[in-house]
Amino acid sequence: MLKLDGLCKRFGRITAVDNLSLTIHRGEVFGLLGPNGAGKSTTVNMAVGLLAPDAGTVDVNGCGSPTQTDVRAHIGVAPQALSIYDELTGEENVTFFGRMQGLRGSKLAERVRWCLDFVSLADRRRDRASMYSGGMKRRLNLAVAVVHDPPLLLLDEPTVGVDPQSRNAVFDNIEALRADGRTIVYTTHYMEEAQRLCDRVGIIDQGRLMALDTVDNLITQHGGKSVVIADVAGEEVRVETQDPLAELAKFQNRGQLNRFKVEQPDLENVFLELTGRSLRD
Amino acid sequence: MNQIIALALKDLKLLLRDKAGFFFTFFFPLVYAVFFGSIFASQSKPIEGIRVAVVDEDQTPNSVAFIEELAAAPELDVLTTTRAAAGDLVRTGKRSAFIVLTQSFGEARDRMFWGDPATLELGVDPSRAAEAGMLEGVLMRYAMEGFQDAFANPDVMRDKAKTVLKDVADSDSINPIARAAMNRFFGELDRFMGEVPKFDDQNSAGQSENGDGSGGWQPVVIQSVAVAREYTGPKSAYEISFPQSMTWGVLGCTAAFGISLVIERTHGTLVRLRTAPIQRWKILGGKALACFVTTLATLTMLIVVGILLFGIRPSSYALLAMAFASVAAGFVGIMMFISVLGRTEQSASGIGWGVLTMMAMLGGGMVPLLFMPGWMKVASHASPVKWAIVAMEGAVWRNYTTTQMLLPCGILLAFGVVFFVFSTRVFRWTDH
Incomplete structure (x- = not known):
């Protein structure tokens, strides 16, 4: 077009x-x-x-x-x-x-x-x-x-x-x-x-x-890894991973997972990766 | 063509909805015309008599008669008073001059060809120097009228001749040669004037030319002859002020539309117009058409008001239409020129009005060309305002022929073409 x-x-x-x-x-x-x-x-x-x-x-x-x-x-x-x-x-x-x-x-x-x-x-x-x-x-x-x-x-x-x-x-x-x-x-x-x-x-x-x-x-190509932040046995754990669900499954299997948050990469991360600066600079 | 008309209609709608712009485009020129028309109207009233104070220090029948003649003169507005009061009146500006008939004025007026002349003292307000010359001429004219009357009336002249002969006989100061010459001249004059009625009787069977039987001769007789004069000047002061004010209406339209093109660019609507399937010349053509129509409407509205309310009677409506069309076309080009003068509407407005004001000053839109020095009159040829005024005056009161109208109208069209072509070539279509 x-x-x-x-x-x-x-x-x-x-x-x-x-x-x-x-x-x-x-x-x-x-x-x-x-x-x-x-x-x-x-x-x-x-x-x-x-x-x-x-x-x-x-x-x-x-x-x-x-x-x-x-x-x-x-x-x-x-x-x-x-x-x-x-x-x-x-x-x-x-x-x-x-x-x-x-x-x-x-x-x-x-x-x-x-x-x-x-x-x-x-x-x-x-x-x-x-x-x-x-x-x-x-x-x-x-x-x-x-x-x-x-x-x-x-x-x-x-x-x-x-x-x-x-x-x-x-x-x-x-x-x-x-x-x-x-x-x-x-x-x-x-x-x-x-x-x-x-x-x-x-x-x-x-x-x-x-x-x-x-x-x-x-x-996927330029955004980097996702970040899993979890409360594991009363202690905050921060893990960078390509597969957040697998990491959360591990914590769950141990029976020690209280709370969690997943920070996924976005286009801001892509731009930062490509140019070395933020979109809003 | 539909797109050009749509563009023009849009601009006219925008103008009508902009109350301030509408006022300055349509009503400001009207206020201007009425204001200056009123001023010119008061200046074109008949000239009033020169205000003078007259002092009679002679107090003789001759002096009283002379003052009566002055009081009856249309050129003068006479107030009889004392010398001191007359001086005060002139000093304080209440009277332009004072005239004093000195002692012996009456006696001197009876003498002819000898002795001291009748004397008038004249005191003129220094700020009225221009009136002093006119006043001397008026006084000389009325003083000579008595002398002329004596020649025109043989009886009066014979009385004067006899008086002179008696005065000469009584005087010890005249030398013998002069005494002999004057006795000879006035004796002959007395006899000649005694014969004049007889010449007249023989020539016209007892009727003198003026029919009173007194005969008499005059060096010249001025007879007024009724003539149906062809008056080619303005019939009212408004016929002068309206063409001038109409140019201000034109300038208002020119500035408004020139700036509106800049606004179209800075507000982004020009971008949208340019992304439409429409050629650039049509966009500018629509703006030009709107400016042309608005200018014509302004001129028509003003002249209609002038005709209906101020007694303006154009000498030719066809030539007036020709003038209006030329003025509108010429200033469409100048409108385009205004649009390229500034990058923002503020700068375009400031620079545009500066240029238009200069054109108005130079072209007689502010001060009539009549009062300008010679070099400025020559320079005024470069101002389209001058040609706009000339074209409109030509159709309103100068009684121009079609051929005479071609010059101002042609120059206006040339201004329009040159400015339009130049400006469209350098017009900025984007803010980059």
Whole structure:
């Protein structure tokens, strides 16, 4: 669905993206994970045709570069910045951007209705966006991205600055879109989001792709061992192991296990292993 | 085309919902027009008489008659008073000047061609120096009218000649040669004036030209002839102030839409527009169309108010439409120029208004070009504001022909094209 091949982008002396190649398959949710400034947004901007790469190519759905106008019709984008008009109502925002996508008449009306229902803003559709909470604006930002029913969605940090309840609502929306068979590219620096939503994750740092695989494989390959912390005969025991269940079975067989806790490796550990620093640095 | 119209409608909707922006775009220029129109209107009223204090130290029939003539003069507003009071009135600025008819004024006025002349003292407020020359001219005119009357009336002239002959005979100070010359001249003048009615009787069967039978000759007679004059100036002061204020409305639209393009970029909506299947020129075209329509709406609203409430009567509505379209098109280009001046909306707003204010200052949008020094009038050709005012004045009160309108309208269109092409080439589509 989306193929990036040897992408490079420099801003002055800074290399934002350095020879980045990856292929995203139809129907998958692909996470682009990295700290702020890693090059995620630059990669997304090149993927949607906003930035021209200094080197490399982008192909969308086998149709060619998104710099071509008709190719961009295959893409829906929810930029990191809330790209909506505060003085227009929710309905007017979705309708306007639907028109920009070439929708007209009953098709447009139907898509606007669906989008507002999808993000649970139908009852607030006549309120100006300036009256919305941060979470509602994020959902409207998502609604505008899907108004033309695109097969490929690029969501750039779609949960930045929202409360946990709204974040869960956004997660529900994304899972519904995945269930509907859309391809989603999801950039974030929250590892929990990537672990929950993404089929595969690419870890990017300083413009380079450090690793690319499923979450489980990345953790297995780069996350290190699990840690079992147990109260054994009144004494706390800490054991690093590849097989926590086997360790717990040993303690149980001795009849000395009172309490236990298992700390499993996550993408934070993967990132630390790959880059030597934390995702939130 | 549908996308361009949708973009323009969106911008118009945003403008209408921005109350402050709406006020400054539509109503501020109206306030400006009414304010300056009122000022110009008060300046264009008929000139009032020069306020003078008159002192009669002679107190003779001649001096009293002269003061009555001055009081009746439309050029003067006369207050008769004492010398001390007159000085105070001028010093305190309540009167522009004082005039003193000195002693012997009346006696001197009866003399002709000899002796000391009738003397008027004139004291003028130093801050009214410009009025001093006019006042001297007015006094000389009324003083000469008595002399002219004597030549026009043979009986009066004969009385004066006889008085002079008697004075000359009574005087011991006149030398014999002058005495002989004056006796000869005034004797002949007396006889000549006695013959004038007879010439007139022979020429016009007893009726003089003025029909009073007194004959008389005048060096020149000025007759007023009714002429249906073609008036080409403004019919009211508002016809001057409205074109000026309308340019401020145009500048308001220009700034608002120029900055809105920067806001689109900084708020991210431009990114979303660019990821839509729409060409860049359509995005800018939509903004340009919205600016063009809003500018036309502002100009139309202002001229309608001017017509309905302030008596403005454009000389040609067709040429006015041509001027409006040219102004709107020209300033669409400048709107694009504003959008490339700053990276943020704050900087674009500050720099944009700075540039527009300079254009207004240079182009006569603030101070009329009439009051500018010569080099600045030449420099004003570089300001689109000047050509906007010229185009609108041409259609409102200068009675321009279509050919004459081509120059300002063509220059405005050229400004628009040059600025638009340049600005679209350097426009920053992203914040990177």
